[in-house]
Amino acid sequence: MEITVPALGEVEEVTVLQWLKGEGEEVEAGEAVVEVEADKAVFVVESPAAGRITRILIGAGDRARPGQPLAELQPP
Amino acid sequence: MERLKPPWLRVRAPGAPLQLEKLLASLKLATVCQSAHCPNLPTCWGEGTATFLLLGEVCTRACRFCAVQTGWPGEKPDPQEPERLLQAAKALKLNHVVLTSVDRDDLPDGGAAHFAACIRLLRRELPQVTVEALIPDFGGQRAAIETVVRSGPQVVGHNLETVRRLTPRVRDPRAGYDLSLAVLKAVKELSPDTVTKSSLLLGLGEREEEVEEAILDLRAVGTDILVLGQYLRPSPAQLPVQRYLPPEEFARWADWARRIGFQAVVAGPLVRTSFRAAQALAAVRCGSS
Numbered sequence: 001m002e003i004t005v006p007a008l009g010e011v012e013e014v015t016v017l018q019w020l021k022g023e024g025e026e027v028e029a030g031e032a033v034v035e036v037e038a039d040k041a042v043f044v045v046e047s048p049a050a051g052r053i054t055r056i057l058i059g060a061g062d063r064a065r066p067g068q069p070l071a072e073l074q075p076p
Numbered sequence: 077m078e079r080l081k082p083p084w085l086r087v088r089a090p091g092a093p094l095q096l097e098k099l100l101a102s103l104k105l106a107t108v109c110q111s112a113h114c115p116n117l118p119t120c121w122g123e124g125t126a127t128f129l130l131l132g133e134v135c136t137r138a139c140r141f142c143a144v145q146t147g148w149p150g151e152k153p154d155p156q157e158p159e160r161l162l163q164a165a166k167a168l169k170l171n172h173v174v175l176t177s178v179d180r181d182d183l184p185d186g187g188a189a190h191f192a193a194c195i196r197l198l199r200r201e202l203p204q205v206t207v208e209a210l211i212p213d214f215g216g217q218r219a220a221i222e223t224v225v226r227s228g229p230q231v232v233g234h235n236l237e238t239v240r241r242l243t244p245r246v247r248d249p250r251a252g253y254d255l256s257l258a259v260l261k262a263v264k265e266l267s268p269d270t271v272t273k274s275s276l277l278l279g280l281g282e283r284e285e286e287v288e289e290a291i292l293d294l295r296a297v298g299t300d301i302l303v304l305g306q307y308l309r310p311s312p313a314q315l316p317v318q319r320y321l322p323p324e325e326f327a328r329w330a331d332w333a334r335r336i337g338f339q340a341v342v343a344g345p346l347v348r349t350s351f352r353a354a355q356a357l358a359a360v361r362c363g364s365s
Contacts, residue, residue: 006089006118007097009110010143012311033091040308041085041115041346048092067093 002069006043013063014038026052051075082320084345089118096121103160106133108176111144113310127174127350131187135178137248143310150182153190158197172354176210188220192227199228206230208353213259225266233273234259239286261297271360275303275349281318291333301356302333304343
């Protein structure tokens with residue numbers, strides 16, 4: 001399972017501002033895990049399910065496209 | 077990014093694909109949520125609501141706050157669009173459908189007949205559903221405005237967008253402050269029972285007394301619902317934000333606007349014209365906001 005950049009319509013790119021959770025950390029469904037910034041707002045991305053973040057794919061300061069995986073999540 | 081965002085422009089968003097995305101793509105329906113890079117998209121779509129963008133995705137106007145593509149489409153409206161819209165409204169079980177469109181100065185009626193066809197079909201097939209039409213100015217053609225109004229939407233919106241002084245700088249030269257007020261006035265003259273609605277974007281460099289004037293002008297033409305939102309630049313191609321207004325400032329304007337007679341006011345940094353549209357209409361019908 002993956003945590004992805006939220007659906008943001010025709011927004012082309014967002015910047016990862018900061019990770020609120022690190023690799024190896026357990027998260028609950030709906031828990032805030034990462035902040036990404038688009039031109040209009042900052043989005044606090046929530047985990048779609050409970051699990052452990054096994055790998056962060058896009059680090060702080062890097063860019064990503066809507067729908068792109070930001071991290072891998074392993075269900076419990 | 078133009079500058080650090082204030083803390084009130086933080087939005088929670090699910091980090092997984094949304095069901096609504098697939099449905100809208102399969103029905104080939106456009107939304108202003110997508111075209112405008114709306115920050116509420118994850119919120120609204122997560123709740124199963126969207127604002128449909130009719131008449132294509134290319135606008136004949138080039139307003140400097142807006143990310144919708146500018147061009148001269150030259151194509152006739154898609155005759156299947158009303159049916160697909162109906163399918164979406166049914167699939168999403170919408171109680172309140174909000175329709176808007178690009179400006180179509182390339183069509184003799186500005187797209188009014190197509191807009192009306194969409195509304196008529198929704199009203200006929202889903203009589204329990206309320207319909208809100210956020211219309212362009214149709215170049216001020218009263219017949220076009222009448223076509224939409226007579227199709228029976230409960231709410232007709234037309235946005236003033238900004239104060240008088242900034243209008244030439246912010247909106248397309250074919251748009252106009254007085255023209256927009258005339259559109260709202262015409263809707264009320266044609267159908268006094270139709271609820272009218274208009275929005276102002278704040279943070280474009282307007283002065284307090286200019287905002288006051290714009291709100292008074294909207295009330296003077298009988299506008300029922302006032303919407304005040306923060307101007308947010310969709311991409312570096314649009315005008316920069318001059319100022320981020322704190323939520324308290326929106327609340328002050330909202331209090332004042334209610335006191336001078338608006339039946340409902342929706343105001344806040346992340347508020348857009350169709351945000352909480354169903355609740356705004358409910359507030360008008362209950363006689364409170």
